[in-house]
Every structure is written in structure tokens, then in C-alpha cells.
Amino acid sequence: PSIRLQMDYLGACKRSHCYLFGSLWDSLKMGATVFVQPLDLVKNRMQLSGQGSKAREYKTSFHAVASILRNEGIGGIYTGLSAGLLRQATYTTTRLGIYTVLFERLSKADGTPPNFLMKALIGMTAGATGAFVGTPAEVALIRMTADGRLPADQRRGYTNVFNALIRITREEGVTTLWRGCIPTMARAVVVNAAQLASYSQSKQALLDSGYFRDDILCHFCASMISGLVTTAASMPVDIVKTRIQNMRMIDGKPEYKNGLDVLVKVIRKEGFFSLWKGFTPYYARLGPHTVLTFIFLEQMNKFYKIYFLDS
Numbered sequence: 001p002s003i004r005l006q007m008d009y010l011g012a013c014k015r016s017h018c019y020l021f022g023s024l025w026d027s028l029k030m031g032a033t034v035f036v037q038p039l040d041l042v043k044n045r046m047q048l049s050g051q052g053s054k055a056r057e058y059k060t061s062f063h064a065v066a067s068i069l070r071n072e073g074i075g076g077i078y079t080g081l082s083a084g085l086l087r088q089a090t091y092t093t094t095r096l097g098i099y100t101v102l103f104e105r106l107s108k109a110d111g112t113p114p115n116f117l118m119k120a121l122i123g124m125t126a127g128a129t130g131a132f133v134g135t136p137a138e139v140a141l142i143r144m145t146a147d148g149r150l151p152a153d154q155r156r157g158y159t160n161v162f163n164a165l166i167r168i169t170r171e172e173g174v175t176t177l178w179r180g181c182i183p184t185m186a187r188a189v190v191v192n193a194a195q196l197a198s199y200s201q202s203k204q205a206l207l208d209s210g211y212f213r214d215d216i217l218c219h220f221c222a223s224m225i226s227g228l229v230t231t232a233a234s235m236p237v238d239i240v241k242t243r244i245q246n247m248r249m250i251d252g253k254p255e256y257k258n259g260l261d262v263l264v265k266v267i268r269k270e271g272f273f274s275l276w277k278g279f280t281p282y283y284a285r286l287g288p289h290t291v292l293t294f295i296f297l298e299q300m301n302k303f304y305k306i307y308f309l310d311s
Helices: 002-048 061-070 074-077 079-106 114-147 162-170 174-178 183-208 216-246 257-271 272-276 281-307
Strands: none
Touching: 002 061, 002 079, 002 114, 002 216, 002 281, 061 074, 061 281, 074 079, 079 114, 079 162, 079 272, 114 162, 114 174, 162 174, 162 272, 162 281, 183 216, 183 257, 183 272, 183 281, 216 257, 216 281, 257 272
16 A cells, blocks of 8 residues: 555656646747747748749748838737737647646556657647647638738738637638648647657667767757758648638639648649748747757656656
């Protein structure tokens, strides 16, 4: 009984620290949204620019920023901030909650965590579930950030995320809030899978080179590589998501039939490499996020080993 009580105590401590770190991480991500919102806006604008032709509205990310500042003012780069905050509140909270519950359920009675493959599956499941819950906020974000590039008479003119959600429901039906949820969930699965696999492989390669030790420098370099790989792998899915969530009805028919139709039309009309439009702002957003994620995770693992396994 005493051993069992100790195990229960350790389990309770582990859960409390997990929830503490999770809450802290949630707060950090909400705060970070304020800083990355301009990157989201530029990425979305670039993915939508030149739609249906090889002509590009923006030559580079810097050209996009300069154009937005010139035409919409400093406040223009923060268009859709309320939707970005709601997306983090729904997607991140759900993903973290699902991951924590599944992680605990699949851990052994003695506290041994799941193996790498199971962690990857848990991460992908949690990411897909969180993406589904966060899709309405994602739809609002895409539309709000895209609005400024349209002629005045074609703009939707949402005042905030709640106004967007209410108007979308009233004008287009509640199911429109989940438009593009399949590519959104697919993107979450790709991001989680690519991040985990590429980080693990990069870290091992750096350690095997003999120039790195298992410290923060190694974690930083491995996560930067992971961010680059994840960006390249997930961008085609992301542009599908962006185009579908922003599409309008043309003569009573949707602009795109499905995700595959988006890919075919983008490649045929805009060129193969248009699938990576907005690479720079996307990586500028995902790169630091990946770095923080894995450094934070490595420190949590180190903390857990010191205070729980070695005590």
C-alpha cells in the first residue's frame, strides 16, 4: 500500500506540474499571438495573391508588409487579431487537454511514458481534434486577414471575430464555420508528425556528429531544422486550407470542389512553386514556435527526470 501511495503521489505531482506548465504555455502562446499576427496576415495575403494567374500581387514578404502599411496603416497589420486569439484559445487548449489525457491513459502503471511512435500518434490525434474545434476561428481569421486586399465593395467588413462568426452563421449557414476543416486537420497532423520526426532525427544527427552535446544549443539547432522541414512539408496543405476557407460562391457554385481541386488549379494556373507562397512569414512564425516547443519540452523532461525519477 505504501508503494502504491507513493506512485499515486508521484502521479498527482506529475499531473499538477503538467497542468501548470500547460497553463503557462497556453498563456505564452496567447501573448505570442500579438507578435505573430502580422506574420499570419502577410502569409495569408501572399497565399491568396495572384489567385488564378501567374501574376503576383506581392513580390516578397517585405513588399507585402510595405503595401499593407501604405494602404491600411499600422492598424492594418493587426487585422484579425481577435480571431487569432480565439484560435489559440480553442485550438491550443483542446490540443493540450487531449494530449494530456491520452498521455496519462497510455502511460504504464509505474509511470513509464508511451514510446516515441505512440507519442507521435497521440500528438497527431490531439492536433487533429484541436484543429477541428478551432476551425471556426480559423475561418474567421482567414477572411478577416484577406479582407484588406479586396476592392471596397467586395469586402466582408467583419468588425471582430464574434461579428464574423455570427454573420457567417446567419448569411451562409452554421456548417460554413467548419469549411476547410479536413485540410485544417490534415495540416495539424502533418505539422505534428513532421515536427516530431524531423526534430528527433536532426537531434540524433547533431549528437552523432560529435560537435554537439545534449544541451540547449543542440535543442535550438535541431528545432530550427525541424521548423524548416515542417514549414516545407505543411505549406501545400496550408494553402489548400487558406483558399477553401476564403472562397466565395460563383454562380451558385463553390470556387473549389475540394482540396485536390485547389492543388490542381494552383499548380496549373500559378505554377508548382506557388504551393509555397508565403514561405518566409510562415517559417518566421513556425520556426520560433518549434524552437520554443522543443526547448520547453526538453526542459520539462529534464525537470521530470531530476525531481521524480532520480528522487
